Amino acid sequence: MSQPVLACPGLLRFDEGRPSLIGSRCADCGEVYFPAAASCTRCLGSRLEPHGLGSSGVLWSWTIQGFLPKPPYDSGETADSFRPYGVGYVEMASGIKVESRLTLADPARLRIGMPMALTLVPYRITEGGDRVSTFAFEPSGESLEGSSHV
Amino acid sequence: MSEDVAIIGIGLHPFGRHDDLSGRAQGAQALRAALRDAGISWDQVDIAYGGSHEAGNADALCNDLGLTGLPFINVANGCATGGSAISSAVAAIRAGMAEVAVAVGFDKHPRGAFNPHPRDWGLPDWYGETGLMLTTQFFALKTRRYLHEHGIGEDALVRVAERAYRNGAINPNAWRRRAMTFEEIAESAPVNLPLRQYMFCNPAEGGAALVLCRASAAKRWCETPVLVKAAVVRTRHHGSFEVFSPALAAEQAPAPTVTASRAAFEQAGVGPRDIDVIQVQDTDTGSEIIHLAENGFCEHGEQERLLRDGETEIGGRLPVNTDGGCLANGEPIGASGLRQVIEICTQLRGQAGPRQVPGHPRLGYTHVYGAPGVSGVTVLQR
Numbered sequence: 024m025s026q027p028v029l030a031c032p033g034l035l036r037f038d039e040g041r042p043s044l045i046g047s048r049c050a051d052c053g054e055v056y057f058p059a060a061a062s063c064t065r066c067l068g069s070r071l072e073p074h075g076l077g078s079s080g081v082l083w084s085w086t087i088q089g090f091l092p093k094p095p096y097d098s099g100e101t102a103d104s105f106r107p108y109g110v111g112y113v114e115m116a117s118g119i120k121v122e123s124r125l126t127l128a129d130p131a132r133l134r135i136g137m138p139m140a141l142t143l144v145p146y147r148i149t150e151g152g153d154r155v156s157t158f159a160f161e162p163s164g165e166s167l168e169g170s171s172h173v
Numbered sequence: 174m175s176e177d178v179a180i181i182g183i184g185l186h187p188f189g190r191h192d193d194l195s196g197r198a199q200g201a202q203a204l205r206a207a208l209r210d211a212g213i214s215w216d217q218v219d220i221a222y223g224g225s226h227e228a229g230n231a232d233a234l235c236n237d238l239g240l241t242g243l244p245f246i247n248v249a250n251g252c253a254t255g256g257s258a259i260s261s262a263v264a265a266i267r268a269g270m271a272e273v274a275v276a277v278g279f280d281k282h283p284r285g286a287f288n289p290h291p292r293d294w295g296l297p298d299w300y301g302e303t304g305l306m307l308t309t310q311f312f313a314l315k316t317r318r319y320l321h322e323h324g325i326g327e328d329a330l331v332r333v334a335e336r337a338y339r340n341g342a343i344n345p346n347a348w349r350r351r352a353m354t355f356e357e358i359a360e361s362a363p364v365n366l367p368l369r370q371y372m373f374c375n376p377a378e379g380g381a382a383l384v385l386c387r388a389s390a391a392k393r394w395c396e397t398p399v400l401v402k403a404a405v406v407r408t409r410h411h412g413s414f415e416v417f418s419p420a421l422a423a424e425q426a427p428a429p430t431v432t433a434s435r436a437a438f439e440q441a442g443v444g445p446r447d448i449d450v451i452q453v454q455d456t457d458t459g460s461e462i463i464h465l466a467e468n469g470f471c472e473h474g475e476q477e478r479l480l481r482d483g484e485t486e487i488g489g490r491l492p493v494n495t496d497g498g499c500l501a502n503g504e505p506i507g508a509s510g511l512r513q514v515i516e517i518c519t520q521l522r523g524q525a526g527p528r529q530v531p532g533h534p535r536l537g538y539t540h541v542y543g544a545p546g547v548s549g550v551t552v553l554q555r
Contacts, residue, residue: 118423
């Protein structure tokens, strides 16, 4: 599979094709940021270093986007072709909660605390026919249930 | 503490849709009504603070009211614009800059506003382009987490809306004047679950204005002045759960509402239990539930019972949003916070008619919250 076209290229790292999120970490107080920040709003420092956030977490809150967002949303859908999508905050190992699209939009299958894994979703097709992807989280099944966060 | 400040005039251009009137015209009507209520002419006003989000410079009101040369400060603090205007007017009088001040706001939003642009908020383009930058999403995500953490059922979200439309139905100035059944609200279209169509307020139009002066001079103008015991604005701290946040900190911090509320009660020398009539920001029913506790009116998790037992009704122990709030009045951003203050003044003056809180309320409270994490609170006294 060729490298996908990304709406947000600076946010992701690929190891053997598997994406993970990149943020930053304050060298003074250790606070973690996503996306990467230039200054620390916690300790007021300005020494920030790149920091990998990993690719898994647990669902901290969620909703279903039930209507077509206005611009700058650029999926290219119309009110008729729009399909609702899930949105959530996913708590990563460091404790930071990352806002993200979810691959599921079914309220019956989403619950706070479920394990989630990072993936990509094509959310837009350009006029030239290219699929543009963004990061998203999908349920990662029972195998990760109980995996501890340190 | 320096001398108290009093509200001596209130004026409202009813919120709703007014196709034939500009936002500014609605602001001018509200301002003229407030001046008339105070018995003051525009050239007696020493300073004005005004805001409009989408209907032009508030200062343009001078072209309607008269070019008197007064300092007119435009205020832009999102949904907290009105709260910021009144706190600035109070500070100017306390500081001796002015004897008489005006706080005014108006707006005119197109249907289905708002569509914020990431760069205006210091955020990257992808945040908006990929569909994450919506206020309704934020309200839903914060509400979902709050209900989960505090064991509150989704029925509570319906009951807030039921009460808002019930109060709107008996408020001649309200936009939404039809009471709705529990089922109508609970089965309305999903917007951002757990929040549905009738659990959100709509962008609207309207104007609101206040005339204020030193409390010691108030009786010259007005038989029923309302004292501003506190008017406080606070912004967010690191770690609070705010709108337009691509991520939330590992350790959560209290919302700016909590810090604004505590500071206001301290300044006023009273506590939440002393308050007789309450306005809290209800852009959506989840926000009202959260704000009731953040402002100190109940414990986190207690709201479900308060709503079920009718304690937030006009005749209850904690009358909330007696004019129908944002839900029944809609939200013209620049005017919304001042509409709250006007309703509390109306209640404290005993002029609220069929929606009057019984027992001659003496102390009232208002609270607005706006993007990207600003809260404005007042404590008002008859």
